Amino acid sequence: MIEKFFDTCIYAARWLLAPLYLGLSLILLAVLIKFFQDVWLLYSHLLEMPERDLILHILGMVDLVLVSGLALMVMFSGYENFVSRLEVGEVEREKLAWLGKMDADSLKAKLATSIVAISSIHLLRVFMNASNTPDDKIMWYVIVHLTFVVSAVGMAVQDRLLGRSKKQQSVIIHER
Structure with missing residues (x-):
C-alpha cells in the first residue's frame, strides 16, 4: 500500500518538468523578438554597413536560429522522453518526422x-573581428571550441562502442 503510494507520487513527479519545457517555449519567443530586432537593424x-559587418550580423542571426533549434529539440524530446507523449493534430503530416523517435542517446548526439x-559560428565571428579581440581571448575561444569538438567526438565514439556492445549482446541472447 505505502509502496504503491510512493511509486505513484514519484511517477507523477515527472510533471514537475512540464513548466520547464513551457519556459523553453517562452525563451523561443524571446529569441524570435531578438531575431526580428536584428532584421530591422540590418x-x-x-x-x-561595410561587408564585414554585414557578415558578422548575418552570422549572429544564424547563431540565434541554431540556438532556437537546440531549445526546440530539447523542449520536444525532453517532454516526450520524460513527461508525456505529444499529441499534435489529427493529420499525420503535421507531426515532425523525428518526434517520438529521439531517445536520450540520440538527443545527446544532436x-x-x-x-x-x-x-563554430561564434568562433568564426571572433576571427572575423580578430583585429578588435585580444590574442589571449581568441586563444580561449579556440580552446573552448576544441573542448566542445573533442567532447562531441568522444560521445560519438562512446555511442559507437556501446552500440556494438548492445548489438553483440543482442546476438548472444538470440543465439541462446
Missing part, C-alpha cells in the same frame, strides 16, 4: 553537434 543600416555548430 535593413535600416544596410546601405552604409545536442553535441548543435553546440559544436553554434560554437
Whole structure:
C-alpha cells in the first residue's frame, strides 16, 4: 500500500518538468523578438554597413536560429522522453518526422553537434573581428571550441562502442 503510494507520487513527479519545457517555449519567443530586432537593424543600416559587418550580423542571426533549434529539440524530446507523449493534430503530416523517435542517446548526439555548430559560428565571428579581440581571448575561444569538438567526438565514439556492445549482446541472447 505505502509502496504503491510512493511509486505513484514519484511517477507523477515527472510533471514537475512540464513548466520547464513551457519556459523553453517562452525563451523561443524571446529569441524570435531578438531575431526580428536584428532584421530591422540590418535593413535600416544596410546601405552604409561595410561587408564585414554585414557578415558578422548575418552570422549572429544564424547563431540565434541554431540556438532556437537546440531549445526546440530539447523542449520536444525532453517532454516526450520524460513527461508525456505529444499529441499534435489529427493529420499525420503535421507531426515532425523525428518526434517520438529521439531517445536520450540520440538527443545527446544532436545536442553535441548543435553546440559544436553554434560554437563554430561564434568562433568564426571572433576571427572575423580578430583585429578588435585580444590574442589571449581568441586563444580561449579556440580552446573552448576544441573542448566542445573533442567532447562531441568522444560521445560519438562512446555511442559507437556501446552500440556494438548492445548489438553483440543482442546476438548472444538470440543465439541462446
